[in-house]
Amino acid sequence: MSTSDDKALGSWYGMAVGDALGQSVKGLKPETVKQYFKTVDAYHDVKPHIGKGVKRYRMKGLYGVQTQAALAVSEVLLATKKPAPEAIADVLMRMGANGPEGYFGVFRRPEGCFYKTVESFLNRMDMAKSNEPYAFGATFSVALPIAAYMKRNSVTFRTQCVELARLFSIHPWEIVGTALTGFLVTRCLELQSASQPGALKHLFGDAVAFCEEVETLLQVEHGDAWHAVEKDPQAFSKTLRELETRYEPGQCDALGKWIAENASRFTGVDIVHPTQGHALTLLPFALLMLVDVPGGFGAVLTATLNYGREADKLGALAGAWAGALYGFDAIPDAWRSGLVNAKEIKARGEALARRKSWKGDKDLVAMELGLTNKEAEERRKFLPKETKKTAKKPAPLDDLWLGEEPRESISQLKEDPYKWRQFERDKAKKKRDRRRNPGFPE
Known part of the structure; x- marks a missing residue:
């Protein structure tokens, strides 16, 4: 496998590893993460903490909806060489059709906006254009298969990312953020590993230039999305431009506070933490961690996930970018071997990196249904048991x-x-x- 292919595989596999690692600390405050696990340097078992901060059981080492959405895109991309939104919608509908009790089909822990979007596919006049105005970073990961497949920025790449994002949301921030997620993979594929904090500071400027290209594309070709909300549609480029100006090595906490305040200013909503679930917080903060934390894949991902909260989204972003930067071999062995369904994830990643048609034995829907059923079976052991007591008659x-x-x-x-x-x-x-x-x- 060439260096380029190894790094593309690293990006794809890094996404799944980051998602799976983040499952154990999803929703937890940084202080709670430290109290329960000390640091996120492994796939942690949540069983001892269910009901004490962890609300729902999550299978150790199993990825969630971030990777599942990317798998749906890869399924179509490998079969047709194009990420056709209509075909991807069909795969997602099949994935959402049947599943165990307490789950939306085979999907594991999707946000409300995600399953609302998938359910809307059946009633859409134009399948490829969503009217859902959300910007929670819920579907940033869908651009990652395109980036691993194409490996470089181009007009076609930008167009495909924007059209795919339109399948899920009409909000310009969600669309720009999705395309930017993929672009940063292609940019990291071209770069050498970072040994000093701030060595990758130029990524902020690269991101600004790309955002401006996508914002222009939206304005010209997707006017309905550009004017869909009253908020500033150029918020992403403005945020990253100011973040580049403010950046100083070793100031992640202070800059994270600024990211939250900046997002509050644009949204009009009080956002307290940079790891809260919003497009204008999650992507800038994950990029900040990539730029500021040297030391390899494991160092970047652990430092990012120690902040908890929307850890699955942060993990997928940071894992994809760090994997593209450092390569597949830089992912710790325990993380590679401990990932549930590792063989299938790697095989699909290799097919994307080499741009080969997929001829795998396992059907995607059947594969994910099996994994979700297994988690659901384990989860039942930790559900509170109903006590049947006969009421005393006074x-x-x-x-x-x-x-x-x-x-x-x-x-x-x-x-x-x-x-x-x-x-x-x-x-x-x-x-x-x-x-x-x-x-x-x-």
């Missing part, structure tokens, strides 16, 4: 307050806490009724 106490109670009755009542509480409640109710209705019979 003893009739209506006559206990009608006259002076003998000491024996009061003593007997006090021996049964349930009866005593019932007696006190009923006594208070009778007193209240007497006050409200003086004619209440004594």
Whole structure:
């Protein structure tokens, strides 16, 4: 395998590894990540922490919807050599059709905007153009198979990324962010590994120039998307331009705070953390980590995932870019071997890198259904068990307050806490009724 192919495979495999590593700390605060796991340097088992911060069971080493969406795109791309949105929509609908209880088809932990979009395919007049105005970075990963396949930026590359993003959202930020996700892979494929913090600072400027190209493309060819929302459609290029100006090595926390404040200014919504689920926070922050953290694939991904929260999205982004920069062989052996379904992920990645038609034995939908069923079966062991208790029938106490109670009755009542509480409640109710209705019979 050539160096170019190895790095393209690294990008694809790095996406899946980052997604899977991020599953264990998804939704957790950085302090909680440190408390539970110290650092994200392995596929962690969430079983000891279910109900104590981790709400749902996640199979150790298994990727989620970020990689699954990319797999759907790769399925079409390898079969037809084009990421046709209509064909991808068909694959996604089949993936969302059947699955175990508590899941949307075979998909694992998709956001509401994702399954709402997939469900909308059946009723669309124009399949390739979504009217969903979300910008949560939910589908950035769909551009990664195109980047691994084409390996370079071009007019065709930009057009295909934009058209694919339009399948999911009409929001210009989601569209620009999706295309930029793929572009940064192609750019990292051309670069040498970074040994010093800030050695890749020029990536901010490269990203700005690409964003401006895509924003122009949207304005000219996708006017409905350009004017879809009242927010500034050039927010991505403006954000990255200012981030480049502000960047100083070793200032990730301070710059992360600025990223959140900047996103709040553009959205009009109070965004507190750069790892919250928004297009204008997740992509700039993941890029910041790639630029600021030297030391190889593992160092970049661990530093990024230690921030928790939207860890699956951050992991997919940082893993794809770091994999493209450092190559497949730079991914730690334990992470490569510990990835569930590693053989199939690698085989599809090799086919993308070599631009070969896929002739795999496993059907994508059947493969993902098997994995989701397995996780669901394990998850059932950790669901809270319903306790079936027969309700106690309260003893009739209506006559206990009608006259002076003998000491024996009061003593007997006090021996049964349930009866005593019932007696006190009923006594208070009778007193209240007497006050409200003086004619209440004594």
